[in-house]
Amino acid sequence: xxxxxxxxxxxxxxxxxxxxxxxxxxxxxxxxxxxxxxxxxxxxxxxxxxxxxxxxxxxxxxxxxxxxxxxxxxxxxxxxxxxxxxxxxxxxxxxxxxxxxxxxxxxxxxxxxxxxxxxxxxxxxxxxxxxxxxxxxxxxxxxxxxxxxxxxxxxxxxxxxxxxxxxxxxxxxxxxxxxxxxxxxxxxxxxxxxxxxxxxxxxxxxxxxxxxxxxxxxxxxxxxxx
Ligand SMILES: [Zn+2]
Numbered sequence: 481x482x483x484x485x486x487x488x489x490x491x492x493x494x495x496x497x498x499x500x501x502x503x504x505x506x507x508x509x510x511x512x513x514x515x516x517x518x519x520x521x522x523x524x525x526x527x528x529x530x531x532x533x534x535x536x537x538x539x540x541x542x543x544x545x546x547x548x549x550x551x552x553x554x555x556x557x558x559x560x561x562x563x564x565x566x567x568x569x570x571x572x573x574x575x576x577x578x579x580x581x582x583x584x585x586x587x588x589x590x591x592x593x594x595x596x597x598x599x600x601x602x603x604x605x606x607x608x609x610x611x612x613x614x615x616x617x618x619x620x621x622x623x624x625x626x627x628x629x630x631x632x633x634x635x636x637x638x639x640x641x642x643x644x645x646x647x648x649x650x651x652x653x654x655x656x657x658x659x660x661x662x663x664x665x666x667x668x669x670x671x672x673x674x675x676x677x678x679x680x681x682x683x684x685x686x687x688x689x690x691x692x693x694x695x696x697x698x699x700x701x702x703x704x705x706x
Pocket of ligand 1: 491526529
């Protein structure tokens, strides 16, 4: 679904009307998914100064084949991470109360950045267990707190560069969004953790209840409380 918005160019200030997408349905709009993955979705070229910029606004990504709905809600100056997660939890609770018990609802996810959305799309399509992946990240962070402080770095799983032997993670600076060092993690350890998940999913679900499944957020919350 798209709408017309009046957008102001961040470099010269000239406004123009542009068509932007508020949702992407993979089944019916595969072209939009491709644009999203290639960082071309909701990009605007300024009519006056030719600046090319991306407009970040809430986007609903739906993948009916995998029964997943992902909301991307970008942080703004007025709405920070904690506020977004809190508001989202509240409205999700309300929705769940309204849905009759015999209806199968898709799983709902929340992400705050485009890279996390792209990471999650690849994970879902590769049928990886998101909670186990975040658990792996959690253990990488806690073993390397000096080298990979969670406040400064995101850890992103690169599904495409991962192999049968290793999972490939890449560090991203949360400040300037630059990608940095890669880290490799044995696939066998991930696989055995998936077996553990199948036996006792409760522990993983308790650690990462959702809708925002993120080891980094968990660590940042803990550090605020501590
Ligand atoms: Zn401009």
